[in-house]
Amino acid sequence: MLSIEKLHFQLSSKSPNSLPNTSPVKPPNKSSLSIEQLSLEKGESLLVLGDNASGKSVLAQILAGEITNYQGSVTLTEKFTTLSFELEAQTLAQDRLNDRSDYMEGAVDNGRTAREIIIDDNPFLQKDLEEIVALLAIEKLLEKPFKILSTGETRKILMARALMLKPQVMLLDEPYAGLDIGSQAHLSSVLNSLVAQGVSIILFDFYHQSLPSSIENLIYMQKGKIILSGKRKEIIASEQWQQLNESHYSLPHHLPDCLTYDSLEKNKTLxxxxxxxxxxxxxxxxxxxxxxxxxxxxxxxxxxxxxxxxxxxxxxxxxxxxxxxxxxxxxxxxxxxxxxxxxxxxxxxxxxxxxxxxxxxxxxxxxxxxxxxxxxxxxxxxxxxxxxxxxxxxxxxxxxxxxxxxxxxxxxxxxxxxxxxxxxxxxxxxxxxxxxxxxxxxxxxxxxxxxxxxxxxxxxxxxxxxxxxxxxxxxxxxxxxxxxxxxxxxxxxxxxxxxxxxxxxxxxxx
Structure with missing residues (x-):
């Protein structure tokens, strides 16, 4: 299903200028990725973990076809859909581009509703829409403008759109971002159910307790390379994992001065x-x-x-x-x-x-x-x-x-x-x-x-x-x-x- 051989990606100093200015998808500065080999069989799922700027999102963008100027071989044979901050930005950018508020006297163009985002002009069966809406418990969001939804709510709507396409593989980049506690647990239940049905989930995130229990395979990335790979339980129990996740921050001796700070009368309510x-x-x-x-x-x-x-x-x-x-x-x-x-x-x-x-x-x-x-x-x-x-x-x-x-x-x-x-x-x-x-x-x-x-x-x-x-x-x-x-x-x-x-x-x- 997924095969990566000798993948190498390096963002040159000229690369950002070659990307369209309107595109919200841009690889991080000085990004590099080097993976000798990675494979998944049909029906297998994978957690891709690592710190900020470790290369997770770059790998996700390569798998999604959003970055193509790499060396090596990357093959994803099954039908896939994506969920990411970049997709959210693209969706909102489209509504901003089509905003007609300036031509609507005394009115505001609220853009597409959540229902329209889910359907996305694709042919669909009403039965499928109803099942997915019920699965994700998003009925109350359907007629709201997408642009006014909270981060957690936009995540649910984009998840629904991804499921409407009936994928065999889902590339999910931080799908829990902004979800309340109940919604986090509900999403894990949904993902566990999808894995049980044979859908492959490739989930890019940081380690936390809400991650779906049914995803057994794990890789840990650092500076664009895979430094841990194997079964989830074995990796998390390893000494190297514990070392990688130790706290290492220090607080300042004093805060930077700020000469513009305003004071307020002592008893005045903020x-x-x-x-x-x-x-x-x-x-x-x-x-x-x-x-x-x-x-x-x-x-x-x-x-x-x-x-x-x-x-x-x-x-x-x-x-x-x-x-x-x-x-x-x-x-x-x-x-x-x-x-x-x-x-x-x-x-x-x-x-x-x-x-x-x-x-x-x-x-x-x-x-x-x-x-x-x-x-x-x-x-x-x-x-x-x-x-x-x-x-x-x-x-x-x-x-x-x-x-x-x-x-x-x-x-x-x-x-x-x-x-x-x-x-x-x-x-x-x-x-x-x-x-x-x-x-x-x-x-x-x-x-x-x-x-x-x-x-x-x-x-x-x-x-x-x-x-x-x-x-x-x-x-x-x-x-x-x-x-x-x-x-x-x-x-x-x-x-x-x-x-x-x-x-x-x-x-x-x-």
């Missing part, structure tokens, strides 16, 4: 949300939210995919029109009292999947970090010498100093996420919004980032708002928790059995 409800297309998301975010607090926000976590964060950070007309006070000032978006944004640093999607400008890594001082996507101001020094110090803390002049879109997805974290913290903002910040990070970088966030909370005036579905993502600094829970009623249900009352929030002091 964020006040009073009896706020939000809906999309007349369908409630959350109801009657009351929340006070005080100085000295650090909050974790939790809840299932689609409950409104990212919507709430966008409303208070100036990125959502849903905030207009709502009783929201930011830093003691009522939202909509004449302040500009930039008056709001200067108090925040932000890491999120949406920002990662939107950061499409062609610019170097150092300029991405510097753009955090100006809350812009791209750098359009002349930074001061001190700002450049501070940005470089953050690059050193995150182990990215060697990439300073590398273009952002030439980094791996995980390395890009580290750069965006540096951009968010560079000015040590009053509020640091971390919306799934570790998405795309390997286990080593995940531990380093989480430890650094705790260090920032303890050694600066920055307050944290933290969202994560991953049980590995624990911060010691968290003082309070805001949880979205489904509002229940036995009498008010949608036609598909979904509760239509939306979510309500509970707050807890930790």
């Amino acid at each position: 964020v006040s949300v009073n009896n706020v409800s939000v809906s999309f297309d007349q369908k409630p998301i959350f109801n009657a939210l009351n929340w006070q975010f005080e100085q000295g607090q650090h909050w974790r926000i939790i809840g299932p995919n689609g409950c409104g976590k990212s919507t709430l964060l966008a409303m208070i950070s100036g990125d959502s029109p849903k905030a207009y007309g709502k009783d929201i006070h930011l830093f003691g000032v009522k939202r909509g009292s004449g302040e500009s978006i930039w008056d709001i944004k200067r108090h925040y640093g932000l890491v999120s999947a949406q920002l990662h999607r939107d950061y499409r400008v062609s610019t170097t890594l150092i300029k991405v970090v510097l753009s955090g001082f100006y809350d812009s996507i791209g750098l359009y101001d002349s930074p001061s010498r001190q700002q450049v020094i501070i940005a470089r110090q953050w690059l050193v803390l995150l182990g990215l100093e060697q990439h300073e002049n590398t273009y952002f879109n030439q980094l791996s997805y995980g390395e890009q996420r580290l750069v965006l974290i540096a951009r968010a913290v560079v000015k040590l903002p009053m509020i640091l919004i971390l919306d799934e910040p570790c998405q795309g990070l390997d286990n080593h970088n995940r531990e380093k980032v989480l430890a650094l966030m705790d260090y920032i909370a303890a050694n600066s005036k920055t307050h944290l708002l933290f969202v994560s579905h991953d049980l590995r993502d624990q911060l010691k600094c968290i003082t309070h928790e805001l949880e979205f829970v489904r509002q229940s009623s036995d009498k008010i249900l949608a036609s598909d059995g979904e509760n239509i009352l939306g979510y309500i929030a509970k707050t807890t002091k930790k």
Whole structure:
């Protein structure tokens, strides 16, 4: 089914320029891959594990036919489909390209619905669609615009599209990214069922407990080479595996200075949300939210995919029109009292999947970090010498100093996420919004980032708002928790059995 012989790929300095500027699929900078031999028989499945920039995604792109300028022999004889961050970016790019909002008076072009993405103009049987929708439990998402879905929800829709093609092989690059805990367990159950049916799953990821138990074969990649290969249980029990997965990060002696930090009156509330409800297309998301975010607090926000976590964060950070007309006070000032978006944004640093999607400008890594001082996507101001020094110090803390002049879109997805974290913290903002910040990070970088966030909370005036579905993502600094829970009623249900009352929030002091 799969045969690789003497595969060699090296990204030359000229390679990025030869790729179309419109293509979101670009191999990481200085990527190299060297595999002497790898094979899978029909019906066999494989875990491809490794740290950021280890070569996993490059291998996935070669198998998917997205990279063709390699040496050696690569044969994949069965019908396959893919799921990846690159596919998500391509899908969203198509909707942006076809956006007709400028020609729709007083309206917004929301793009294709989730149903249209799943079908993708392919011939299909209604019975197949219904079975896959039921299998993935995505009925409530079908009529929503794809572009407004959360990361976890987009993963489910792209998984459905992949299954509609009835593949014999599925190439899945980090399929668990953004899924809530229940959805992670459900996806593992689905993948185990597919493996039992004879579908070959080649899953590219970092090691975690949610990986499907039925996938027995494993390879571990490092610097573009396979350094471990064999049966999963034997590899994970080996001493070499334990050594590869040891923690190896160190915290700074002090944080880089930030001369632009603003202070706030001692007793002034950071964020006040009073009896706020939000809906999309007349369908409630959350109801009657009351929340006070005080100085000295650090909050974790939790809840299932689609409950409104990212919507709430966008409303208070100036990125959502849903905030207009709502009783929201930011830093003691009522939202909509004449302040500009930039008056709001200067108090925040932000890491999120949406920002990662939107950061499409062609610019170097150092300029991405510097753009955090100006809350812009791209750098359009002349930074001061001190700002450049501070940005470089953050690059050193995150182990990215060697990439300073590398273009952002030439980094791996995980390395890009580290750069965006540096951009968010560079000015040590009053509020640091971390919306799934570790998405795309390997286990080593995940531990380093989480430890650094705790260090920032303890050694600066920055307050944290933290969202994560991953049980590995624990911060010691968290003082309070805001949880979205489904509002229940036995009498008010949608036609598909979904509760239509939306979510309500509970707050807890930790």
